[in-house]
Amino acid sequence: MNLFYFCTIFLSGNNAYSDPLIKLSLLRVESTSLQKEMEYVVWTPTAPPPKGGYPLLVMLHGLGDTATNWSRTSVPKTYTKALEEGLAPHIVIIPDGERGYWVDHMGSNLQYESWVLELIDIVEQQYPITEDLGFRTIMGLSMGAWGALSIGLRNPHEFGQMIAMSPTDVFIAAEKTPASPLYTIPFGDPVHAPFVSSKEPREWIMRGAGTEQRIALIYGSAEQDKFSKGAERLINTAKANDIDISVLVVDHGKHSWKSTWQPSSFLWWMRWLSDIQNP
Known part of the structure; x- marks a missing residue:
């Protein structure tokens, strides 16, 4: 596959984020899972890799965001603060998931979960990344948090940790708005409960998944039921x-x-991750 850089706000312009500890790059690749060109962002450490390779952190954005949104917020600055406090420098991968709910859609060739796993394989060919599960983490926000838990629990050979910020409960969401294309497109029209169950994090935990993994969960007490409840x-x-x-x-x-x-919520889970990796 051909990977290539192209002009991006991270590398030039007044809004560029600059830090001596990390480099932010926006790239494109032809995805076999989605059968089209997709964008993704990689944050690479400027420090040399440790023996065994860099830790891995995959970050999944929420509904309405793109691969670039994380890098336009305070998150990179918070991340570098965590590095200064002792968090190991990670290879950070941020794929563009469009509005696909980070799931391989029912009855469709839209394969967003497969795209995440495909991209990890691609990036692992470009950078030295550890195979130690204690240093391989997937996190997400809202739609992405549901995706991080769903993908992480069903792929314990890829990730030792999952971080979820305000994950959607798809069952609650679909009950309240059953005709919403947010749910009928990925999960069937009408929403197919057995298909949701086959991807739902709680269902997998009840089946025995996650016993060798760790989860960090952040949510607000005043969020809608599909998040707080x-x-x-x-x-x-x-x-x-x-x-x-x-x-x-x-x-x-x-x-x-x-x-x-x-920023304090992001720093909380970054410190949690650092404590796990540096007991």
Whole structure:
């Protein structure tokens, strides 16, 4: 496959993020999973790789965002602060998932989960990345948080940790808006409950997944039910099945960057990750 750089705000212009610890690059690749050209962002450390390769962090964006949104927020600055505090420099991969819910769609060739796994393979050919699961993490926000949990739990050979910021509970969401194309496009029209169950994080935990992995969960107490009530259901299921889960509840937090997804929330899970990797 041909990979190539192209002009991006990260490398030039007034909005460019510059830091001596990381380089941000926007790339494109022809995806076999989606049968079209897709964008993705890679954050690469300027420090040389450790023996065994860099840790891996895959970050999945939320609905309405793109691969570039993370890099236009305070997240890179928060990440470099975590590096300064002792977090190991990671190869960070941010794929563009469009509005696909990070799932291989029912009855369709739109394969967004497969795209994530495909991209990891591509990037591993470009950079030295560790195979140690304690240093391989997938995280996401909202739609991406559901995707991170779903993909992570069903691929324990790829990830040792999952980080979920305000994950959607698809069952609650589809019950409230059953005709919404947000759910009928990926999960069937009408939404096909057995298909959702085959991807739903709580269902996989109840089947025994996640016992050798760790989860960090962040959500706001004032978010809509599909996030707050869904998070509570996830916590109860995880605890009932002896899953290692750490939780941050943002008091009065709503489903927004200004409210729940503040730099302090990102720094919380970055410190959590650092503590795991540097016991």
